Amino acid sequence: MARLSMETRQKVVSLHEKGLSQTQISRKTGVSRCAVQALLQKHKETGNVEDRRRSGRPRKLSGADERHIMLTSLRNRTMTSGDISSELAVTSGTLVHPSTIRRSLLRNGLHGNPYLRRGSKARHLVHVFLGDMIDYAILNTGQKMPLIGLGTWKSEPGKVKQAVTWALKAGYRHIDCATIYANEAEIGESLEEALGPGKALRREDVFVTSKLWNTQHHPEDVEPALLMTLKDLKLKYLDLYLMHWPHAFQRGDVAFPKKEDGTMLYDNIDYKLTWAAMEKLVGKGLVRAIGLSNFNKRQIDDILSVAIIAPAVVQVESHPYLAQTELMAHCRNQGLVMTAYSPLGSPDRAWKDPKEPVVLEEPVIAALAAKYNKSVAQIVLRWQTQRGVVTIPKSVTESRIRENIQVFDFMLETQEMQSITALNKGWRYIVPMIQVGEERVPRDAGHPHYPFNDPY
Numbered sequence: 001m002a003r004l005s006m007e008t009r010q011k012v013v014s015l016h017e018k019g020l021s022q023t024q025i026s027r028k029t030g031v032s033r034c035a036v037q038a039l040l041q042k043h044k045e046t047g048n049v050e051d052r053r054r055s056g057r058p059r060k061l062s063g064a065d066e067r068h069i070m071l072t073s074l075r076n077r078t079m080t081s082g083d084i085s086s087e088l089a090v091t092s093g094t095l096v097h098p099s100t101i102r103r104s105l106l107r108n109g110l111h112g113n114p115y116l117r118r119g120s121k122a123r124h125l126v127h128v129f130l131g132d133m134i135d136y137a138i139l140n141t142g143q144k145m146p147l148i149g150l151g152t153w154k155s156e157p158g159k160v161k162q163a164v165t166w167a168l169k170a171g172y173r174h175i176d177c178a179t180i181y182a183n184e185a186e187i188g189e190s191l192e193e194a195l196g197p198g199k200a201l202r203r204e205d206v207f208v209t210s211k212l213w214n215t216q217h218h219p220e221d222v223e224p225a226l227l228m229t230l231k232d233l234k235l236k237y238l239d240l241y242l243m244h245w246p247h248a249f250q251r252g253d254v255a256f257p258k259k260e261d262g263t264m265l266y267d268n269i270d271y272k273l274t275w276a277a278m279e280k281l282v283g284k285g286l287v288r289a290i291g292l293s294n295f296n297k298r299q300i301d302d303i304l305s306v307a308i309i310a311p312a313v314v315q316v317e318s319h320p321y322l323a324q325t326e327l328m329a330h331c332r333n334q335g336l337v338m339t340a341y342s343p344l345g346s347p348d349r350a351w352k353d354p355k356e357p358v359v360l361e362e363p364v365i366a367a368l369a370a371k372y373n374k375s376v377a378q379i380v381l382r383w384q385t386q387r388g389v390v391t392i393p394k395s396v397t398e399s400r401i402r403e404n405i406q407v408f409d410f411m412l413e414t415q416e417m418q419s420i421t422a423l424n425k426g427w428r429y430i431v432p433m434i435q436v437g438e439e440r441v442p443r444d445a446g447h448p449h450y451p452f453n454d455p456y
Helices: 006-017 022-029 033-046 049-055 063-075 081-092 098-107 119-133 160-170 184-194 219-233 271-283 297-304 325-334 363-372 376-386 398-405 414-421
Strands: 136-138 144-146 174-176 207-212 240-243 290-293 313-317 337-341 433-436 439-442
Touching (some): 006 022, 006 081, 081 098, 144 207, 160 184, 160 398, 219 271, 240 271, 325 337, 363 414, 376 398
Parallel strands (some): 174 207, 240 290
Antiparallel strands (some): 136 144
């Protein structure tokens, strides 16, 4: 058999997956019928031939690829492995051979979706799959990061401890914190009561994130800042530590240092130096993974260009009015997981403008909420998690805390996902502002590392 290109081989196998005869495949590809027969026989005997040729073993799917394959199969029962391979290539730029996809479907009991046509057994399978297979993201460190976490920004002391306790009892296994939220000591009280030998949960059961504040970017300040966070949270290590913003403020104990005229006092230290200091925390066992928050594409690439330890996560504002599709695709290509903060549009902000659009009043989402008998918030959170985006809704209300994690028992259709994504306006709710004369302007826009001057 003459040597065929990888593209031709994949096309032959894909057409075979779709049920075409060898004669039909030969006509469509221009490959002789004998060559088609030989290729398919070899494919049957060895599995993914091209993956074996390149790496010596079948390609291992990433967690994101595996979830995409499962979701695609569940959404459309008529799609073959070849169809899913094509969709995966289009949506994420990942080339996965149809035979690899078929093995993934078989491994999860979904090849041909046989169970999806069997009443209660179908519902049980979907429930088990959604509950156990796609409620977490896989980081480049191998860690499992729960797709829904409890956000604690604006959760005031006196309420946040109870909120964390309610969240852990409701099934949350991911708590998002930050030094600047000024509530880590109270969160630590809840964690201390819940985690450890003889208690409800083990430390390793709960994924805890915190963030380095802007006044602590100098390398010699990084470890002391983390140690204070660990002391407050009553933990020996963090699962994830993020650089909160790329731009730095003047060093010192004042969280928001200002000049006499009210403008900020900045420091122009290069965030790459800060990153190098954060990498050392991993080596010391103080953090399991490190990442970024509020960084744009260019800044992420800048970090990647020098990183010894690659960032595992980038946390950014994201909701239907700020879908972040370009940044999400870039992160996926670079091996980063995206986390969405203010996923519901942060409706409890003190500085909310009465003229701004309100995510939770969007008619498109309200219609889907009625269809699925879910809240508008649950539809938004489902949209994010179904995209593979980690999401950290904040609440100190027990009923809403429980509601926000109940998004793994239903799935949105492809066109419904697209209709929510189409609501994107590029609208940012979370931009620190100051008053200059008669107008409000972005507070930090003049800093050389301000992230929002770039498109994404």
